Amino acid sequence: MQAYQQHYPNPPQALHAELDKLELDFLQEDLTKILESMTIGTERICTIVLSLRNFSRLDEAELKAVDIHQGIDSTLVILQHRLQATAARPEIQVIKEYNQLPLIECDAGSLNQVFMNLLSNAIDALLESNQGRSFQDIFANPNTIWIQTRRIDTNQVMIMISDNGTGIPEEICSKLFDPFFTTKPVGKGTGLGLFMSYQIVTEKHGGNLWCDSKLGQGTKFVIEIPIKSSILSA
Numbered sequence: 127m128q129a130y131q132q133h134y135p136n137p138p139q140a141l142h143a144e145l146d147k148l149e150l151d152f153l154q155e156d157l158t159k160i161l162e163s164m165t166i167g168t169e170r171i172c173t174i175v176l177s178l179r180n181f182s183r184l185d186e187a188e189l190k191a192v193d194i195h196q197g198i199d200s201t202l203v204i205l206q207h208r209l210q211a212t213a214a215r216p217e218i219q220v221i222k223e224y225n226q227l228p229l230i231e232c233d234a235g236s237l238n239q240v241f242m243n244l245l246s247n248a249i250d251a252l253l254e255s256n257q258g259r260s261f262q263d264i265f266a267n268p269n270t271i272w273i274q275t276r277r278i279d280t281n282q283v284m285i286m287i288s289d290n291g292t293g294i295p296e297e298i299c300s301k302l303f304d305p306f307f308t309t310k311p312v313g314k315g316t317g318l319g320l321f322m323s324y325q326i327v328t329e330k331h332g333g334n335l336w337c338d339s340k341l342g343q344g345t346k347f348v349i350e351i352p353i354k355s356s357i358l359s360a
C-alpha cells in the first residue's frame with residue numbers, strides 16, 4: 127500500500143472517498159497490532175486446549191504413572207482467567223515450591239479434579255476476603271496461593287495448597303468434607319467439591335486429605351498420596 131501511494135500520490139476522487147471511508151491511516155496502524163494480538167490469542171488457545179487434554183486425560187488408561195506437577199500446571203492454566211488482575215484487584219499470586227517427585231501411579235483425571243476443586247476454593251476464599259478492601263490494600267498484602275510438593279517417605283508424596291483468604295471458622299471445620307456442605311450463595315456452590323475430593327484421595331488412591339485453617343488468616347489443604355497405590359492396582 128505504501129509503495130502504491132508513493133507512486134500514485136493523487137488517486138481519483140472516487141478512490142479517495144473510498145480510502146477515507148475505510149480510514150486507511152488507522153487501518154495501517156492497527157493492522158500489525160491486530161495480527162500480533164491474534165498470534166498471542168491463538169497461542170493462548172493452543173496452551174489452553176493442550177491443558178484441557180492433559181487435565182481430562184480422556185484418552186488414557188485409568189491407572190498410569192504420571193507427573194503430578196504437570197497436572198497442577200494444567201489446572202492453573204485452566205483457572206488463569208480467575209487469577210488475573212481486574213479493575214478491583216491485582217492478580218492472585220501463585221507461589222510454587224515444587225520439589226523433585228517420582229512419577230505417581232494414579233488416576234490422573236480424577237486427581238486433577240481434586241487440584242481443580244482445592245484451587246477453585248482457594249480463589250473463592252481470596253475473592254471473598256477482598257470484600258471491603260481497596261486495590262491498594264490488596265496490592266500491599268496480595269492474594270496468594272502457595273503450592274508445595276514434597277516426597278515424605280519411600281512410598282508417599284505430599285501436595286499442599288494454601289491461601290491467605292478468609293480462613294474457616296473452627297465450628298465448621300468438621301463439616302467441610304460432608305456432601306452438600308457449602309457456605310456459598312445458592313447457585314454458586316453445590317458443596318460437593320471437597321466431598322468428592324476426599325473420596326478420590328482416600329478411597330480411590332488410599333491417601334489422605336486434611337485441612338488446617340485459621341479464621342482471618344488463611345487455609346491449608348494437604349494431600350498425601352502413595353507413589354504406588356495398592357488399592358488402585360488391586
Ligand SMILES: Nc1ncnc2c1ncn2[C@@H]1O[C@H](COP(=O)(O)OP(=O)(O)OP(=O)(O)O)[C@@H](O)[C@H]1O
Nearest residue numbers: 247248251293308309310315316317318319320345
Ligand atoms: N480454601 C478455603 N478457604 C475458606 N473456606 C473454604 C476453603 N475451601 C473450602 N472452604 C469451605 O468449605 C465449603 C465446602 O467446600 P466445597 O468445595 O465442598 O463446596 P463449595 O466450594 O461450596 O461448592 P462446590 O461444590 O462448587 O465446590 C465451602 O463452601 C467453604 O465454606
Ligand SMILES: [Mg+2]
Nearest residue numbers: 243247319320
Ligand atoms: Mg468447592
